[in-house]
Amino acid sequence: MRNFRLTLSYDGTDFHGWQMQPGLRTVQQTLEEALSAFTGEERVRVNASGRTDTGVHAVAQVANFHSETKHEPDVVLRAVNARLPEDVIIGRCECVPDNFDANRHAVRKMYRYVMHDGAVPELFHRRYCHHTRYSLDAEKMARAAAALRGTHDFRCFETQWPNRASSVRTITLLEVHRFGDWIWLDVEADGFLYNMVRAIAGTLINVGRGYWPEEHVEQIVAAGDRTQAGPTAPAKGLFLMHVTYEQ
Amino acid sequence: MRNFRLTLSYDGTDFHGWQMQPGLRTVQQTLEEALSAFTGEERVRVNASGRTDTGVHAVAQVANFHSETKHEPDVVLRAVNARLPEDVIIGRCECVPDNFDANRHAVRKMYRYVMHDGAVPELFHRRYCHHTRYSLDAEKMARAAAALRGTHDFRCFETQWPNRASSVRTITLLEVHRFGDWIWLDVEADGFLYNMVRAIAGTLINVGRGYWPEEHVEQIVAAGDRTQAGPTAPAKGLFLMHVTYEQ
Numbered sequence: 032m033r034n035f036r037l038t039l040s041y042d043g044t045d046f047h048g049w050q051m052q053p054g055l056r057t058v059q060q061t062l063e064e065a066l067s068a069f070t071g072e073e074r075v076r077v078n079a080s081g082r083t084d085t086g087v088h089a090v091a092q093v094a095n096f097h098s099e100t101k102h103e104p105d106v107v108l109r110a111v112n113a114r115l116p117e118d119v120i121i122g123r124c125e126c127v128p129d130n131f132d133a134n135r136h137a138v139r140k141m142y143r144y145v146m147h148d149g150a151v152p153e154l155f156h157r158r159y160c161h162h163t164r165y166s167l168d169a170e171k172m173a174r175a176a177a178a179l180r181g182t183h184d185f186r187c188f189e190t191q192w193p194n195r196a197s198s199v200r201t202i203t204l205l206e207v208h209r210f211g212d213w214i215w216l217d218v219e220a221d222g223f224l225y226n227m228v229r230a231i232a233g234t235l236i237n238v239g240r241g242y243w244p245e246e247h248v249e250q251i252v253a254a255g256d257r258t259q260a261g262p263t264a265p266a267k268g269l270f271l272m273h274v275t276y277e278q
Numbered sequence: 279m280r281n282f283r284l285t286l287s288y289d290g291t292d293f294h295g296w297q298m299q300p301g302l303r304t305v306q307q308t309l310e311e312a313l314s315a316f317t318g319e320e321r322v323r324v325n326a327s328g329r330t331d332t333g334v335h336a337v338a339q340v341a342n343f344h345s346e347t348k349h350e351p352d353v354v355l356r357a358v359n360a361r362l363p364e365d366v367i368i369g370r371c372e373c374v375p376d377n378f379d380a381n382r383h384a385v386r387k388m389y390r391y392v393m394h395d396g397a398v399p400e401l402f403h404r405r406y407c408h409h410t411r412y413s414l415d416a417e418k419m420a421r422a423a424a425a426l427r428g429t430h431d432f433r434c435f436e437t438q439w440p441n442r443a444s445s446v447r448t449i450t451l452l453e454v455h456r457f458g459d460w461i462w463l464d465v466e467a468d469g470f471l472y473n474m475v476r477a478i479a480g481t482l483i484n485v486g487r488g489y490w491p492e493e494h495v496e497q498i499v500a501a502g503d504r505t506q507a508g509p510t511a512p513a514k515g516l517f518l519m520h521v522t523y524e525q
Contacts, residue, residue: 042401088402118401120399121402151359154289158362
């Protein structure tokens, strides 16, 4: 029995998120079916760094699975990719120590939220960004975002709070950049609450469009009330970019 | 009655090409329905620079139509975009002299054919490029392409020749570039035969993967025989980039 680590990309558009759900097309089920078809009798179970929601994309999700297969990782990669539909691709497959757990050993994750504020939507990127309709002041958004860096109780950005033991998280990186009509928000943290990045995006969009002053973001965190924060921005702009493991 | 000129983008993936065909979803029909719904009673007919085939994309197709509408072009643009499905977008709308004809007055068109030769396909671009599976020598392709510049009888690249009065065309620009795993072919000409750019792409791919020597391209043109040229490369890599009009 070996432990395989996968780095995979998926287009969330046509998936009901990562997690297996009866009767719905999910990434986990799609991947497990392709792996099980390759390994044969064996029923493969895949363990990801975390779930992603319906419509959310992944550039580099990390997952692991145990298998009796005697094939080398590069053979597994090619054979399983050949069985996967075109909206999931394994980019890397490697054997790792038996105790590696893609979920429990993840120490940080980085998400990117992509916005476009041009007068006309970007046709070929329409599934992969949120067209805001409003012009955004990205510098103001970047200044407002500074209030979120570090360790805070982020319950104000959690849909259906409380659903975890603690809503305290540490944001280790939070940046807003613009290039042409593209604005993107990079957020790295030791963990994320349900819909947290999309609620942060929706809040910063309200600042960027001039609806709220930038100081408002600090007040929202202090109030700890989801109803005071901005709306949950659409899933299609969100990408899981990177998962960090110790050493 | 005014004459409107449109510049529009479309994602060819879910269209049976530009031209109206009974029972099939085409760009022309989709656009005419949206325009007619906006203008009311009037039945609007749209005239494009040329047809694009099933699956071929457009970054900047040009079309014109005559209408009695009293609305300004920017109002037409916004109102019609609101009625169009998300895979067609009008980027520009302007009033032009009554005699402007997007088809007959086009003097040159530029197409781009996009290839990717990375070991793993690019997930988020899968509908917009041809993943070649072979590594390509782009410099060799660029040298081979030089034989096609200028005025030649291009019947060797026409599917179902003869279907036009003449197969002589002038290629005014033909370049092959690489950036990372991306290779693209830009071709500008005074006109194109049926599937010509895709046949040129398929031919240059055979050179780039080392299946044919670069001199072979010149011989194919001289022989004037479609069966000697490479296969028609997939539609999804092809984009109509620009249409040039006099003055």
